[in-house]
Amino acid sequence: MKMDFIDLKTQYQDYKNEIDKEISEVLNSAAFIGGPKISELEKNLSEFTKAKYTLTCSSGTDALLLALMAIDIKEGDEVITTPFTFIATAEVIAFLKAKPVFVDIDEKTYNIDPSKIEEKITDKTKAIIPVSLYGQPADMDEINNIAKKYNLTVIEDGAQSFGAEYKGKKSCNLSHIGCTSFFPSKPLGCYGDGGAVFTNDEKIAKKIAMLKNHGQSKRYEHDIIGLNARLDAIQAAILLVKLKYFPYEIEKRIEIGQRYTKFLSDYVTTPYVKEDRTSVYAQYSIRVDRRKEIINKLNTAGIPTAIHYPKPLHLQKAFEYLGYKKGDFPVSEKISQEILSLPMSPFLKIDDQDYVINTLIKAL
Structure with missing residues (x-):
């Protein structure tokens, strides 16, 4: 698929x-x-x-x-x-x-x-x-x-x-x-x-x-x-059309995001959403070890992934002039090496989500 x-x-x-x-x-x-x-x-x-x-x-x-x-x-x-x-x-x-x-x-x-x-x-x-x-x-x-x-x-x-x-x-x-x-x-x-x-x-x-x-x-x-x-x-x-349906799509995003978390939280680091706010899950991003290997396994199974974001801004060539170096923002650097985004949209079917979840668990 x-x-x-x-x-x-x-x-x-x-x-x-x-x-x-x-x-x-x-x-x-x-x-x-x-x-x-x-x-x-x-x-x-x-x-x-x-x-x-x-x-x-x-x-x-x-x-x-x-x-x-x-x-x-x-x-x-x-x-x-x-x-x-x-x-x-x-x-x-x-x-x-x-x-x-x-x-x-x-x-x-x-x-x-x-x-x-x-x-x-x-x-x-x-x-x-x-x-x-x-x-x-x-x-x-x-x-x-x-x-x-x-x-x-x-x-x-x-x-x-x-x-x-x-x-x-x-x-x-x-x-x-x-x-x-x-x-x-x-x-x-x-x-x-x-x-x-x-x-x-x-x-x-x-x-x-x-x-x-x-x-x-x-x-x-x-x-x-x-x-x-x-x-x-x-x-x-x-x-104008999409905004009419947006409240429904937000509900679906939250439902799908929470379902991912329910089935994946025992295996990977899933998104943490504070109790006083909501997330619309623009991306559903987990953290994993051996990211490259896992991406290859998912892609081979027909599951697309993305990395948001693989290199923090302070390490980008465009910002060299600011004088930052590796180690200056250790949390950002750590997360950038582990973060991985899975398929996410209000129209993600449960069968497809189950396929992503099961394939990922096997790949870990």
Whole structure:
């Protein structure tokens, strides 16, 4: 057999009529940039997260970039984040010529360790970007309290956790600014690149609205230097349909994630989700010894796998200039050598999940 790592095909077939209809409306209206679909999606996303302002954009990376630009991050500033994440989180900091300052992760949740943040704060620190990795929000109360003490902005990178809850509130509405990605493989994904920024601050929202559209306050009036970072209307149309079914998909993700844990926890290190929050299991990631051997056995059996992430950011060539070395963030380095993601989607059939579980147990 051969299964998909993320089953987007079944999802499309289930929603096909509605998605095709929404896309057709955009094609017939020829309102490809901006227009009613964007406005409707932003309204619905605000209703979902309870964030006052939602601003869609061209990618999760641009969402982070827009957030940093909105708070005037510039050359010489420092932004604290985690080295155990996709490069986009730190890449946008460096892109603005600010300095990414890494803090190691908690060994159980894989999210940034709040107890290690304060020692990294200097008079140049302007913001903290916690990443809500694998679908579980970071320790936002502790992080927000540190930020308040030092007058810092907290930008949640919720690219993998959109739909998750933390103490009854939705991810992306847990701090000053929240960012997410609508990349196809994300919990709520479109059929290309897409993202959104969430905030309850009117001033920040107005600035991001200008920044994502060439710094325009109105047509051909450019108040600031901005970007072309808009979400297109076809992607918005797709997301409008998917968002309707997203609460159901979240339930299925949690059900499937918990079922994996039930049957695998005696054999491997399974995801640890704190009691005061939920995970949407953007990835179902376990930790194993002999990872390469196990991957080969699973792949031979037709089971796809992925590694999120094989090399922490402080060891990437792009960040050599920061002067970090092996051993500086031992938890991130350890997890990167053991982490392994299994097939995961709301459409994963129980028979297929059982096949993954049984094949993995035999491979160990």
